[in-house]
Each structure stands twice: as structure tokens, then as C-alpha cells.
Amino acid sequence: MDQTSDINPSIASTSPTPASTQVPTSSAPIKRRAPIACRRCRRMRSKCIHDKNNGPCQGCIESGKPDDCFYPGRGESTEDRQFRHPRQRADRKPNGKTPRVNKENTVSPSLTTSSNTLDWDGDELALLTDVETVKEGVRAFTQHFFQLGFIATEDFLLQVEREPGKIGAFLLVSILSISARFNRNYEAAQKAVQSYLDCAEKLALRELYQQPVTLERCQAFFLLSIAQHGMGDTSRSNINMGIAISMATEMRLHREETFKLITEDSTREARIRAESARRTLPVLLAAGDITTLLPCDEDEFRRGEFQVKPRAALVGTPPADLNPTLATLSSRxxxxxxxxxxxxxxxxxxxxxxxxxxxxxxxxxxxxxxxxxxxxxxxxxxxxxxxxxxxxxxxxxxxxxxxxxxxxxxxxxxxxxxxxxxxxxxxxxxxxxxxxxxxxxxxxxxxxxxxxxxxxxxxxxxxxxxxxxxxxxxxxxxxxxxxxxxxxxxxxxxxxxxxxxxxxxxxxxxxxxxxxxxxxxxxxxxxxxxxxxxxxxxxxxxxxxxxxxxxxxxxxxxxxxxxxxxxxxxxxx
Known part of the structure; x- marks a missing residue:
């Protein structure tokens, strides 16, 4: 049995990957690329020049990222193609199905988009720019805002690189609606924030009733609430915080028994995901309803270690009432x-x-x-x-x-x-x-x-x-x-x-x-x-x-x- 399902099924599940868009046929000759290209070149839509031994290609070497040069095998998922750099052709006209994304000439251009609103239809991941933009936004988010939280940065960045569809556009855009604020160019930052926030609010309407409730969806509503609160939109912020809390309780993140199936035999991925779920605990719930114990330290979270020492508890919760020393653990x-x-x-x-x-x-x-x-x-x-x-x-x-x-x-x-x-x-x-x-x-x-x-x-x-x-x-x-x-x-x-x-x-x-x-x-x-x-x-x-x-x-x-x-x-x- 897959260890990622060791905990509550709604936690173990992930957002569905958007379906690939069908490309219309054309009678014109098709210019084909080399039969094998690395993932980075596929995303950047660039020619992948490499030797026959599939060593690092010329593009990855020149960009200073030879270690990121990876060649998918035959039959392997091509999901990375759904999340790649948009074509930059002067004569290409928008077809109404994907948004136009223009680059801003700013101090930190990769954190910005120029549109005040981004329209979308079907392919959610097309709302985002290239993968490097998202990775930079995640780093800014975890360095300047959410240093301790539910994101294991390196694993999350790797998933952004390889399987963004499992994270979902809603969570990614919600992260960017916060991290884009840290651009040093004020006007560009505010424009980018509003753009990402508009995207997240549109996605929220579609995500609200999606089933099953997933951890990523709950986290996205939580972050959207924070982004709206920072803009002074307290009414919508309170509504989305309420939705996040409802989803968290639906997944029983406030109950310690939800995490009991995670053992030392569980996979590293399952342990990290369970700890991420534990860290999504909404403190706004009444303490008497919370039995979930508190998070481990960051090194254990990043390594996906199984917690063997006692966890701390919140004062007023049943575990702390039963064992008061848990509220004052010196090792917390x-x-x-x-x-x-x-x-x-x-x-x-x-x-x-x-x-x-x-x-x-x-x-x-x-x-x-x-x-x-x-x-x-x-x-x-x-x-x-x-x-x-x-x-x-x-x-x-x-x-x-x-x-x-x-x-x-x-x-x-x-x-x-x-x-x-x-x-x-x-x-x-x-x-x-x-x-x-x-x-x-x-x-x-x-x-x-x-x-x-x-x-x-x-x-x-x-x-x-x-x-x-x-x-x-x-x-x-x-x-x-x-x-x-x-x-x-x-x-x-x-x-x-x-x-x-x-x-x-x-x-x-x-x-x-x-x-x-x-x-x-x-x-x-x-x-x-x-x-x-x-x-x-x-x-x-x-x-x-x-x-x-x-x-x-x-x-x-x-x-x-x-x-x-x-x-x-x-x-x-």
C-alpha cells in the first residue's frame, strides 16, 4: 500500500492535474525538435544541444544549472510540458484560451506580471509564468514571510520543478500574491500582487466546492486570506479564513488521531506531508477541541524524520490538561x-x-x-x-x-x-x-x-x-x-x-x-x-x-x- 495514504485520505490526495490542451493539426510542414530534450529545454522551448551520452546540454551549462539537466525516459510523464515558458513570438495573437503574460522591466522582473487581470480557461497552470518565476517566488515567501510553516522548501521547489500539477495553480498563485510584495520596485510589486490576487480569487470560486477537500486547497485559502488582509480587504479575508478553517476541520487536522498511521516505516514523502498537514493547524479553533500536538523542529521537518521524542502541546488542549509538562517542554x-x-x-x-x-x-x-x-x-x-x-x-x-x-x-x-x-x-x-x-x-x-x-x-x-x-x-x-x-x-x-x-x-x-x-x-x-x-x-x-x-x-x-x-x-x- 502506498504510504502517502497512511493518513486521512483527504490529506494524502492532491489537486488534479489539468488536462493537456489539444493542438490543432495543420497542413504546413512541422519543424520537429531533437527526439530527446531535457526538461528545462522543454519548458524554455529552446533547442536542446547535447552529446549522444545525454550529458548536461549546452543550454543548462550556459545557464549555470548543469545539475538540473534531466532527460525523461520513454513512456515517462510529460507533465512538465504543461508548465513551461510561454512562446515569445511577435506575430502570435491570443486565442482567448491562455492569458497574455508580458514581462516588466523591473529590478526583479521574474516576480512580476504586467496584466492587471489574467483570464484563464481550462489550463490553470497557464496562469503562471515560467518555472523559475514560481521558484523565486516560493523562496521569497519562505525567506521573508513564512520562515516557519507548512512548506518544506527544497522538496516543494523540486515538486514545482517536476510536478507542479500536484501542487495546483491555486496554492502557487496564492503564494505569489504574498511573495510578489518583496520586489524592491514598489509600482511593479503592487501591480504583480494585484495580478496574482485577481487570479487567486478567480480560482477560489472554482476550488470552493471541489471534492475531495485537499491539503493544498486548504492552504491556498489560508494564504489567500492573508494576502487579502494585507490589502485591507478584511471582509473577504475573514470569509476565506473561515473556509480554510472549515476545510482543516473537515480533514480533522485538529485531531492527533489523524496522524497516528504515520510510523517510522512510512515513506519520507508521507512523513513530510503529514508534518505539513500538522503545521496547517488553525489556532483560531477553541483549545478544548484541539488534540493535535505541535510541530517538530525545522531540521526534522526538512529531512522527513519520524518524531520519536515527545511533542509539545498547547495550553488548554486535552493533551496539555492530561500532561501539563507538554506545555513547557524544554525541547520544544x-x-x-x-x-x-x-x-x-x-x-x-x-x-x-x-x-x-x-x-x-x-x-x-x-x-x-x-x-x-x-x-x-x-x-x-x-x-x-x-x-x-x-x-x-x-x-x-x-x-x-x-x-x-x-x-x-x-x-x-x-x-x-x-x-x-x-x-x-x-x-x-x-x-x-x-x-x-x-x-x-x-x-x-x-x-x-x-x-x-x-x-x-x-x-x-x-x-x-x-x-x-x-x-x-x-x-x-x-x-x-x-x-x-x-x-x-x-x-x-x-x-x-x-x-x-x-x-x-x-x-x-x-x-x-x-x-x-x-x-x-x-x-x-x-x-x-x-x-x-x-x-x-x-x-x-x-x-x-x-x-x-x-x-x-x-x-x-x-x-x-x-x-x-x-x-x-x-x-x-
């Missing part, structure tokens, strides 16, 4: 910690959106005290190399996991900040001599804890994004990272407006608040070039900062567009 992966951190963030964010505020935060039985203790205990039990340190950040950067590491650390700081920000209005009123209803000592403690976390968050942001010599490719990757930057800037604006608000030894280690605020504004201006949603955060922050002192607390963008919409991103790194 960075991805497991990232999911746990965003789970706590979800608790804090939903509380903030509901405007919940404990009247007596110093009461040990209050919600405030319970969440504050949960955050403190979680941080105390972090594996040593997952607590924030500049040296650890440098190490994770070498492993291409720095954005994920920073996301876990920054989201933990953000959770502490949002929890305490509910009392900022009381602190300001007390500063102006008005009675707030809370004791001076309590307010002083909350204020110090709040801005201690703000300064620590700034330190992390500055270490990652504050270097003026930083390459343009290393921009703010995810919406959640941009939101952390925005939140830091918002709290720093209070220190600028109210100089006596925070006087602690921690503040003496840093430059003046106005200088820090200006640095944050510069990073946000960079982020809005990638995520249009960040523009509303930036404009709101500037308006609040430049407006008159009304003695109030700025809530508009922070609550409506920040905390609320970021719940969609609860497990992104």
Missing part, C-alpha cells in the same frame, strides 16, 4: 513556541477588543492578574535559546529563522503591552491631578511594567530593522510584524506627549523617545510599501501625534484595525 521547537505565543496573544487581543478591564488589577483573582501571571510563567519556562537576546537573533538569522524568532519574542512583549494599555487613561488622568479610582502605587507599577515592555520591544525592532545598511530585501515581512512596529510607535508617542509619564532606569539605556519614535515611523513607512493595511496605522499614528492634547487615549486604529484584524494572524511568524 521554535515553531511550537511561536504557536503557543500567538495563542496567548489571541487571549489578550480578544479581551482588548471586548474592552474588558479588571476594576481591581491588583486582586490576585482578577482576569488581569491571571493573564499577567500566565505571561510571566510562560516566559520563565521558555527554552533558553528562545528568550530574546541579540546573539540569539544573529544565530537565527544565519538559519533563516530570524523573523520567526523575532515574531515569537515581539508578540510576547506586545501581549504584555496590550494587557496593561487598558489602564493608560487612568495613568494620564492621575498625571494631570485627577482621581482615577486606582491607587497611585498600582498605577505606578502598571506604568513601569507597560513601558519596560515598550522599551524591550523597541530594542528587538531596532536590532532587526533599525540598521540603515540593511539590505532592501530584509523588509518587514508579515502584517503581524508591522503591527508590532506600529504598537511600539504608538506607545512611544505617549512618552513624547507626556514627558513625565515614565521615569525609570530602563529609559536611560536608550535614546530620547522622540528619536525612537522617528525611527519607528521610518520602519512603518517602509512597511506600508509592502502591506497597504499599514498605511491606515501610519496615518492614524501621525494624526494622533500631531493633534492637540485632549487628555484622552488614542484607540481608533489601534483597536479597530490593529488588535481586531490581527486575530486573523494568530499563528503567523
Amino acid at each position: 521547537s521554535l515553531f511550537a513556541t511561536l504557536i503557543q505565543t500567538h495563542h496567548i496573544w489571541g487571549i489578550v487581543a480578544r479581551r482588548a477588543v471586548a474592552n474588558k478591564k479588571s476594576s481591581y488589577p491588583n486582586d490576585t483573582g482578577s482576569d488581569y492578574a491571571k493573564i499577567a501571571n500566565q505571561l510571566a510563567e510562560f516566559e520563565d519556562n521558555l527554552p533558553k535559546n528562545q528568550a530574546y537576546d541579540d546573539l540569539f537573533l544573529a544565530g537565527y538569522r544565519k538559519k533563516n529563522e530570524d523573523l520567526a524568532y523575532l515574531s515569537a519574542c515581539a508578540t510576547l512583549r506586545l501581549s504584555n503591552i496590550v494587557l496593561r494599555k487598558a489602564y493608560l487613561g487612568d495613568v494620564i488622568r492621575s498625571l494631570k491631578g485627577h482621581h482615577s479610582g486606582l491607587g497611585v502605587h498600582i498605577l505606578h507599577t502598571i506604568t513601569n511594567e507597560l513601558f519596560d515592555n515598550v522599551y524591550h520591544l523597541y530594542r528587538q525592532i531596532h536590532a532587526q530593522f533599525g540598521d540603515s545598511d540593511r539590505p532592501l530585501e530584509e523588509m518587514v515581512g508579515s502584517q503581524m510584524a508591522a503591527f508590532c512596529v506600529y504598537s511600539c510607535g504608538l506607545l512611544l508617542s505617549y512618552l513624547v506627549k507626556y514627558p513625565g509619564l515614565y521615569q525609570n532606569s530602563e529609559s536611560k539605556k536608550y535614546e530620547p523617545p522622540k528619536q525612537m519614535y522617528d525611527r519607528i515611523i521610518g520602519i512603518l513607512e517602509e512597511a506600508q510599501a509592502i502591506w497597504p493595511l499599514a498605511s491606515s496605522w501610519l496615518n492614524g499614528l501621525k494624526s494622533w501625534m500631531g493633534g492637540p492634547d485632549t487628555g484622552g487615549v488614542y484607540e481608533g486604529v489601534f483597536m479597530a484595525d490593529g488588535v481586531r484584524s490581527s486575530q486573523v494572524l494568530d499563528f503567523l511568524g
